[in-house]
């Protein structure tokens with residue numbers, strides 16, 4: 001089916017609205033993305049134009065309309081064992097250090113911010129269990145802006161793309177396979193709590209504080225500098241002193257903040273709150 005035409009000025013209005021609500025910046029070259037992804041929603045709402053859609057979104061008090069927009073414009077690519085070098089440094093280097101500091105009095109709190117469909121927090125949990133840590137020793141949180149991905153995360157049923165990097169013994173031990181789907185065992189599933197959190201909304205992010213380790217990988221790339229600064233400052237506030245932030249290995253905090261002390265271990269950069 002043909003896309004509904006998107007006039008330049010309406011594209012800019014929609015782009016600004018998405019930016020204001022999520023920090024996601026859609027450049028002029030990505031106009032096709034808005035055209036493709038929103039045309040379907042416009043038809044489903046029985047609207048005739050992007051102008052009418054923008055009016056609906058702005059006036060609608062219905063959360064579902066905004067959620068639908070977020071689901072459509074976010075890029076949710078993720079998979080188990082993504083960037084394993086960082087995960088190994090966290091599980092083998094940082095985890096024992098923080099546990100020792102807590103002297104068994106408190107759990108280690110780990111947050112996968114912008115976790116998409118859950119592969120990242122579940123990988124961390126699975127790796128910790130494989131290292132012999134007990135679920136009683138850690139709390140893992142997964143959050144995202146998109147409710148659609150959070151629903152999938154809670155179901156924890158994955159396709160072969162998601163599990164392609166999982167070591168075979170872990171696949172056998174923690175998943176049951178039926179046809180093309182792989183269901184994560186409840187021993188791992190029950191260790192992660194999911195919630196909706198918008199990283200650029202200061203009020204919203206305060207739900208999660210006192211973190212020891214935060215993973216915020218492969219999301220800052222969708223933000224402009226201002227939104228990155230807001231998100232990173234929110235994450236800083238959510239960390240305990242001495243806590244660590246991991247961002248994607250192709251991302252950088254250059255020109256974003258100087259509040260963290262960069263640490264390099266095994267070629268992995270992590271940012272410590274000092």
Ligand SMILES: C[S@@+](CC[C@H](N)C(=O)[O-])C[C@H]1O[C@@H](n2cnc3c(N)ncnc32)[C@H](O)[C@@H]1O
Nearest residue numbers: 022074077078114116145146198199217218219
């Ligand atoms: C490419 S995925 C990254 C998933 C995972 N962290 C990884 O590295 O594999 C980016 C995720 O960021 C989420 N996202 C985008 N803007 C966000 C915001 N303002 N607040 C929270 N999550 C956001 C998207 O919904 C998407 O699921």
